[in-house]
Amino acid sequence: MHVTSPVRTPLVTGGKTYADVTEDICKQVEGKPTKEWKVAFVISLAVLAYGTVCLFWTWWEGLGVWGLNKTVGWAWDITNFVWWVGIGHAGTLISAILLLFRQKWRTSINRAAEAMTIFAVLCAASFILMHMGRPWLAYWALPLPNTFGSLWVNFNSPLVWDVFAISTYFSVSCLFWYVGLVPDLATIRDRAQNKVSKYIYGVLSLGWNGSARTWSRYEYISLILAGLSTPLVLSVHTIVSMDFATSVIPGWHTTIFPPYFVAGAIFSGFAMVQNLMLVTRVVYKLEDYITFEHIESMNKIITLTGSIVGVAYLTEFFIAWYSGVEYESYAFYNRMAGPYWWAYWAMMTCNVISPQLFWSRKIRRSVKWTFFISVIVNIGMWFERFVIIVTSLHRDYIPSSWAMFSPTMFDIGDYIFSFGFFFTCFFLFSKYLPVINMAEVKGVIKSTSEKLPLKVSGVSKAERLASPAYKKDAE
Secondary structure, eight states, X not given: OOOOOOOOOOSBOSOOOHHHHHHHHHHHHHSOXXXXXHHHHHHHHHXXXXXXXXXXXXXXXXXXXXXXXXXXXXXXXXHHHHHHHHHTHHHHIIIIIHHHTTXXXXXXXXXXXHHHHHHHHHHHHHHHHHHHSOGGGGGGGSOOOSOSTTOOOOTTSHHHHHHHHHHHHHHHHHHHHHHHHHHHHHHHHHHOOSHHHHHHHHHHTTTOOOOHXXXXXXXXXXXXXHHHHHHHHHHHHHHHHHHHHTSOSTTTOOTTHHHHHHHHHHHHHHHHHHHHHHHHHHHTTOTTTSOHHHHHHHHHHHHHHHHHHHHHHXXXXXXXXXXXXXXXXXXXXXXXXXXXXXHHHHHHIIIIXXXXXXXXXXXXXXXXXXXXXXXXXXXHHHHHHHHHHHHHHSSOSOGGGOOOOOOOHHHHHHHHHHHHHHHHHHHHHHHHSOSSOHHHHHHHHHHHBSSOOOSOTTOOHHXXXXXXXXXXXXX
16 A cells, blocks of 8 residues: 655645746735725824824923833833844844754745844834933944043943844844845846836845856855854843843842843744734735745744743742742732732733643634734733833832832833834835745745646646646645
């Protein structure tokens, strides 16, 4: 009896040929904007405009318009900063680490994830400028030559490490993203109908000619950048966690923060990738490229990292009790049952309980459930940062200085600004650049497509289905 070995579920459905891949992805760039895209873009611009007004008013009046007080000096702004940095982690992880491990399911989602990383890091950097109060003096944070008298940055401060880590991460991420775009930009250049588009995409494609030597160099530099990016995924949020862990404030002074922050960053980053890719999948009709296999694989990582975060929460409580330090024990009891108990339990529900639904294969492969739980996860991760920062600050060692923090419309407005900026950038990217990496999808289409693609272009679907090559593959 002849027994065939099971094959992996296809990552590209619909029997796509190489020509189909080019046509399906390029038409989003070459065609006119759709009505849905225009509506979404106008909404994002309106949100950005409102946020910009709030931001400039903050800079005009000063940080007194925020809800900060003598005890809670860090609050809404640093919460948002850490949240956006965390979201930026998934893009480089999908691109770099999964590339090094030769995971083929990354190919349809890595381009949008890399773009998301860049925009999220820019949003995070905006909160650093906001918190300075005087953003025109931002260069004081850089280790410039000593031309300002005795002014020099404190290299012992993890806030200075943030500048180096995030700027390096942003630079490498931009380079990685752009290098991956070059072959696709050359494809759009060759298909361009008007001189302006042909010139612009020609300049951006850096003279790509598709030769074997060019492809060899492309793959070589991709691996080098992936190798550089991999430690950055771990280092950036580790250094961000040091902003808290190097202090002596109860609830912050803990060695579990670096791995716990990294796991949480990947957790929230993958959730945001799911949200963006599911919307892109429907709007641009890319169901054959962003398949249920991609959705399920990302949901498995969300389940894993969500479980790690849950273990970290429980470990924090155990160590607070085991240490015998009454201030530490009180800090965690106050998180759970104090004035901000609602934020703590929202965090636990969203981050620990909701991802466990993905143990069900039916839910794990459901578009609606995936989108809903991914939104819940990002809400929960925002509450996590809020709980860590505010509940540790509003109750310090001296009861006479205890205070409550409440955000003002300008705290909220500055946060809205970051959303407007993020989605405006993402919509522009999805319209004028290929949202899926055509070159990499073509590289895996033979081994992951549900049907054998014919190399001959211009063949009708009926002819493909009737071809001996397809029949042999189907048998």
